[in-house]
Each structure stands twice: as C-alpha cells, then as structure tokens.
Amino acid sequence: MAPPSSSDHPAAAAVEAAGAISKVLIVIAMQTEALPLVNKFQLVEAPTDESVFPKGAPWTRFHGNYKGLHIDLVWPGKDPVLGVDSVGTVSAALVTYASIQLLKPDLIINAGTAGGFKAKGAGIGDVFLATDVAFHDRRIPIPVFDSYGIGARKTFATPNIVKELSLKVGKLSTGDSLDMSPHDESAILSNDATIKDMEGAAVAYVADMFSTPAIFVKAVTDIVDGEKPTAEEFLQNLIAVTMALDVAVTKVVDFISGKCISEL
C-alpha cells in the first residue's frame, strides 16, 4: 500500500503506472554545487554540439547510470556576458522546462544551498527537505493575484526519505535576491519559511505544470537572522556545505534506487 501522502499528489499518477523510478533529473544552480555530484555519480558532460538543448542556451547537462537509475544533472551554466553562474528563478525555470520536455524525468531533485533562519531551528550545514515552497518577492496587491504572486505550493511528499535519512524538514521561500529587504523579510515570515533560496519555487512551478514529482534538498550556507553579512558567510561556508549537500543527495539517490514513486 502506498503511503497516502505520496500517491495523493497529482504528480504521482503518471509515474506510478511505470513502476520503479528510472530517470532522475537533478537541477542545480551553481557549478560549485554541481561538480562534486558529477564526480560522485561519475556523470559525463554532454558535448555542446550534440546538446539536446536549443543552440545558444548556456545550459549544461551531465548524465550517466548509477545504481539502476539514469541520472541527468543540469545547471543553467554561466551567464554568456558576465561569466558567473546563472542563479535565480528565470534560468532555473527555463532549464527545468527544457529538461522536462526533452529528458522526461520520473522525478526531479532540486539540490542547492540556502539561507537558514536560526529562529526556526536552522544551523550552518543542516540539510533540509522542503515541505512547501513559495515566493517572497512577487507582490501583487490585487485580490487573487496576491496569491498567484506568492505561488505557495506543497512539494511532493517523501515521508520515507525523511524518516530513513533523518533530514530536517521546513518550508522554503524563494526570491531573486541573495540579501533580504524588509519587504522580503515580512513575506518570508508570512510564508512561515525556515530556509530561503533563489530557485526552488520556480522549479516547483514548472514541475507541477507538467505533473512531475519534485523534491528540494537544500543545505544551509548562511544564517539569515544572524550577525554575519549574508554574502560573506555564504562564500565562507560554500565549499564545506556543498560537501554536506553532496552526501545528502547521494543518500537520497541511493534510497530512490529500485523504488517506485509511491515508496518515497
């Protein structure tokens, strides 16, 4: 019998019929976060001239087989003009859209770093599975559009992963800024978020659109309600926390191997 929380989710139906999960798509925003997992799963980079993605897109795909799963790991690549990682919601939504269309994953894992709120129990290096996602910088003060802007949704529930891997759980709030304006702060509070990132809710929006189950594994690089400036703390902890993320994502993928979507 499937746990009700998983099989009740609309995204479960399509994959359910197919039996064991075979294709996993990992969506990651930054190269520093992506490369340890590329090495861990021994993925190879798809050559640009044979890319499944449209010409001109900087999106990068690594792929390979690991413990009976086909893994595609995509990251939006470097900004073509500025050369930095294409972080944020626009790039994340685009690469997720294209990847769902072209790679047809059974499950999406959006893995990355996040800011955490110590008042909600987050500490540096903690790894969270997000139960819910919402936006905190889309303010549209017109009835109904206000809710559309916030875009709150539940993520695909994976009670067995949470139990088995003892991951922390909490709500994730997404916006296109690394820092936090007073407006963002009140919206994050009303989203009841424990963690804050720049991609999650955008990935969830696209995944839901195409009924693809998606989970959000986020490791805390900085404490938003702490003393240290966010950008400084983020850069200081990025490498060490990426290792914690790497370990957690590997455990999640090991758990998924050989299982049906309803067993997560």
Ligand code: SAH
């Ligand atoms: N200065 C960084 C920029 C990365 S932006 C660099 O050197 O490249 C931050 C990335 O980490 C985003 O992908 C975001 O999802 C995540 N992140 C980590 N801490 C965050 C926070 N406090 N608020 C929002 N996003 C955060």
